[in-house]
Amino acid sequence: MANVMARILKNFVPGSPAFFLAGLVVGLMPLFVRRTLSRWQFVWLSCLLGTYLVLSAPVTARAVAKGLYRQPSVNRLQDARGASTLVVFDGDHAGLRLKEITRLYALLHPEWVIVSSTREWFQQDVRRAGIPPDRIVRETSTLTTRDQAIAVAALLKERGIDRVVLVASPIHMPRALAACEAAGIRAVPSVTARPHTDLPGGVWSVIPRRDALFYTNESLYEYFAIWWYRQQGWIA
Helix, strand or coil: CHHHHHHHHHHHCCCCHHHHHHHHHHHHCCHHHHCCCCHHHHHHHHHHHHHHHHHCCHHHHHHHHHCCCCCCCCCCHHHHCCCCEEEEECCCCHHHHHHHHHHHHHHHCCCEEEEECCCHHHHHHHHHCCCCHHHEEEECCCCCHHHHHHHHHHHHHHHCCCEEEEEECCCCHHHHHHHHHHCCCEEEEEECCCCCCCCCCHHHHHCCCHHHHHHHHHHHHHHHHHHHHHHCCCCC
């Protein structure tokens, strides 16, 4: 059920192609019966198009994402608070997550690097990043952030690990960190570099762009997912 709900949230959050298509179908369906657009259909389709134009503006994307930028990165050895293990959750902007885990490995020289991902290429890229294979612990069975946290908590308990540095994107970190805390993991957050930094500013920030729409959609998904996790009692 959790996986099904995660897919629904992912695919039908405002800003997604599926949400736009569903809105288009609702607006156009009566057209096939009456062969003409009614006033409410015209208003509906106009609002749908206008909403997507607003969501596609870089200024909107930045404003929506801003509320999720809550955690810092680990930049000094003491910032890790004694953690000897890195944990990376796969998810949005995997390339930035890989860069962050590589940076942290060089900074902290951890005993273990736990990689939670069902994507084989991501697991392989971590190995190619120069991290010794005998330091990598793979977790490949989970699909949702909550399941990742539960599975990683079990791995940490087996090894007697008390504290970890958690790597996720800035927009994913609030939910990932909350899920880890709910699973009993003492995690120090270290967010990746911010995504979509190439979005234009100034007067150009009001012009709709496809990548800005993606950014807005990613952020809105996180807000909805956090809400859903709280409704289920999975996070505080």
